[in-house]
Amino acid sequence: MLEIGGERLQHIAIIMDGNRRWARRKGWAAKQGYEAGVETLKKTIKWCCEMELLHLTVYVFSTENWLRATDEVEDLMFLICDSFAKYAKEAKENNVRISVWGRKERLSAELINIIERIKNDTKDCTGLNLNLCFNYGGRQEIVDAVHVIAQDLIDGNLRLCDVTAEALAKKMYASTAPDPDLIVRSGGECRLSNFLSWQCIYSELVFLDVLWPDFAKDDLELAVAEFYKRKRRFGGR
Secondary structure (H helix, E strand, C coil), X not given: CCEECCEECCEEEEECCCHHHHHHHCCCCHHHHHHHHHHHHHHHHHHHHHCCCCEEEEEEEEHHHHHCCHXXXXXXXXXXXXXXXXXXXXXXXXXXXXXXEXXXXXXXHHHHHHHHHHXXXXXXXXXXXXXXXXXXXXXXXXXXXXXXXXXXXXXXXXXXXXXXXXXHHCCCHHHHCCCCCEEEECCCCCCCCCCCCCCCCCCEEEECCCCXXXXXXXXXXXXXXXXXHCCCCCCCC
16 A cells, blocks of 8 residues: 555654644533544554554644643643553554654653653564654754754864765754655644654645544545655656
């Protein structure tokens, strides 16, 4: 399913948008939308494993999400903390290796410990690579990588002539995965919202009207089918 005409879809990235709107339409609190969204993510991971996808990256919490109402952020942090802790065993059983991309600042010690534990518990898994973008911003990722490069220059570990796009990419949070072939956004919005700003330059983009909690296997398959309809030239063909 993931290979057509010799081209293999290796990496899908998803912006899981529409949880709050889904809850509002039902007259529910935002928290219930996020809870439903977690269940949809679990199903999506399962579908990607069945497809034998190599990399799945999802936008869990952006650096801009801290601007939301304090009680909403607190509910979301509790849900994320609980979900991370509970999913670790299931991930290992399904041979899913988990990475977490983003900044640690503003995170509780408990959450940092949970993140480190799930990364360590799944580090030897060889199936799907699940990358959770958490407290993540695409521009911030680039800035942080530049800081590392600058420090290497100051320390004499790198020459100016060695500062290339490839060298910078190796300092990104996302250096452990190839750039996404396909980026899917649910919720009907047609923008990337500071997601994978460095890595998205040749990604195929698919925007779906479905709100994330309602995202189904058919929607994933529709996005994959759309990917294979397109001819990727990477600026040179």
